[in-house]
Amino acid sequence: MKNGYEERWRERMGEYAPAATDADWGAMSELLPKQRRGGKWRKPVLGVLLLAGTMTVWLLFAGRADQGISFFPVAVPMDRVVASPQSVDKALPIHSAETETNALLGEPATDKQPNPAALTVSDNMQPVISTGIVSQALRPSRPEVKVVPLLSLPPLPRLSPAYSVYDSLHINLPSIETESTSGSYYPTPIFDKH
Amino acid sequence: MNLPALLLPPADQDVLIQACLRGERRAQEQFYRAYFPKLLPICLRYLGDREESVGVLNQAMLKIFGALASYRGEGAFDGWLATIVRNQALSYLREQARDQRKVVDKNFVWPVSVPNRALDQLAVEDIIKLLERLPDHLRIVFSLVVFDGYTHADVAVELGITETASRWRLMKSRETLQGYYRAVHPEIENEL
Numbered sequence: 001m002k003n004g005y006e007e008r009w010r011e012r013m014g015e016y017a018p019a020a021t022d023a024d025w026g027a028m029s030e031l032l033p034k035q036r037r038g039g040k041w042r043k044p045v046l047g048v049l050l051l052a053g054t055m056t057v058w059l060l061f062a063g064r065a066d067q068g069i070s071f072f073p074v075a076v077p078m079d080r081v082v083a084s085p086q087s088v089d090k091a092l093p094i095h096s097a098e099t100e101t102n103a104l105l106g107e108p109a110t111d112k113q114p115n116p117a118a119l120t121v122s123d124n125m126q127p128v129i130s131t132g133i134v135s136q137a138l139r140p141s142r143p144e145v146k147v148v149p150l151l152s153l154p155p156l157p158r159l160s161p162a163y164s165v166y167d168s169l170h171i172n173l174p175s176i177e178t179e180s181t182s183g184s185y186y187p188t189p190i191f192d193k194h
Numbered sequence: 195m196n197l198p199a200l201l202l203p204p205a206d207q208d209v210l211i212q213a214c215l216r217g218e219r220r221a222q223e224q225f226y227r228a229y230f231p232k233l234l235p236i237c238l239r240y241l242g243d244r245e246e247s248v249g250v251l252n253q254a255m256l257k258i259f260g261a262l263a264s265y266r267g268e269g270a271f272d273g274w275l276a277t278i279v280r281n282q283a284l285s286y287l288r289e290q291a292r293d294q295r296k297v298v299d300k301n302f303v304w305p306v307s308v309p310n311r312a313l314d315q316l317a318v319e320d321i322i323k324l325l326e327r328l329p330d331h332l333r334i335v336f337s338l339v340v341f342d343g344y345t346h347a348d349v350a351v352e353l354g355i356t357e358t359a360s361r362w363r364l365m366k367s368r369e370t371l372q373g374y375y376r377a378v379h380p381e382i383e384n385e386l
Contacts, residue, residue: 012318013318018231024226
């Protein structure tokens with residue numbers, strides 16, 4: 001038979017069983033994914049750690065959420081700004097005109113009354129200036145104090161949100177077109193100069 | 195193709211497979227060493243070179259370890275393994291596209307283990323050496339038909355060629371093998 005050797009080849013190849021060497025297995029083990037040591041306890045531990053981390057983050061944000069949006073620095077409206085009496089006192093001149101007058105007349109200095117300026121600022125009524133009719137409780141003991149509130153407000157920090165709101169109160173939105181803006185597309189805002 | 199009975203009895207084989215599925219390295223090594231002797235010859239028939247064959251077999255083993263969970267027990271386990279290894283070897287050859295390997299090699303040395311014997315008396319190592327001399331496109335068809343029992347229709351489907359091309363390649367590989375042998379042993383030409 002011309003191709004009779006093929007049957008013999010098939011039999012011999014079937015019987016051929018070369019053993020794997022250590023080098024063969026070494027090459028194979030390099031292809032296998034790295035075996036994780038301690039895999040039996042790693043998963044539970046990782047799960048507990050992940051759960052603890054999640055709960056920590058959740059508690060952190062839940063505590064902040066209770067404070068609402070006020071947690072973040074929010075600009076305070078102008079009518080809520082209250083100049084503290086302490087700051088007003090500090091802003092007041094130590095020797096007022098009345099004190100100087102009393103000193104010149106040789107009279108003792110009057111007792112310092114509660115500063116009505118703070119009340120004037122807090123309710124934004126300015127009773128002394130606008131109406132001239134001031135209740136006894138609000139009447140300032142020193143006439144010159146009536147101009148104090150605007151002067152006595154402590155300087156607000158430049159970058160604070162309150163300053164931005166305070167500053168924005170002095171901006172008038174443009175309602176008319178001026179000469180400088182007649183040729184431009186966008187009107188230029190007009191700033192009140194105080 | 196039917197592989198000879200493997201080394202492991204079915205019970206041990208199931209235990210070993212379960213351990214391999216758990217990723218136990220010792221079980222994987224045992225699995226590798228148990229099936230290596232029967233799977234490497236498949237690669238050798240298609241590739242010839244042992245180092246190259248081991249590389250392809252290792253790639254096939256990697257696929258086997260990843261596919262053990264999907265083995266449904268349908269058909270013989272050894273046949274399932276052999277199919278994966280054979281497909282890996284064929285894919286490797288397609289990628290390499292080494293169809294142009296020269297048949298005539300100046301450094302070719304005829305196996306000296308059986309210098310005065312016919313082809314049917316060659317040792318396995320010599321058979322592999324002869325197969326290695328064949329161009330890939332001939333060796334593949336020869337191995338599929340002679341060793342794996344493929345029909346020409348199966349070869350045509352597997353390689354994407356016509357049955358006529360498969361027959362031609364088988365005939366050409368036989369002529370080439372016999373030509374090798376006749377070149378060295380003209381006195382036994384009648385035995386072929």
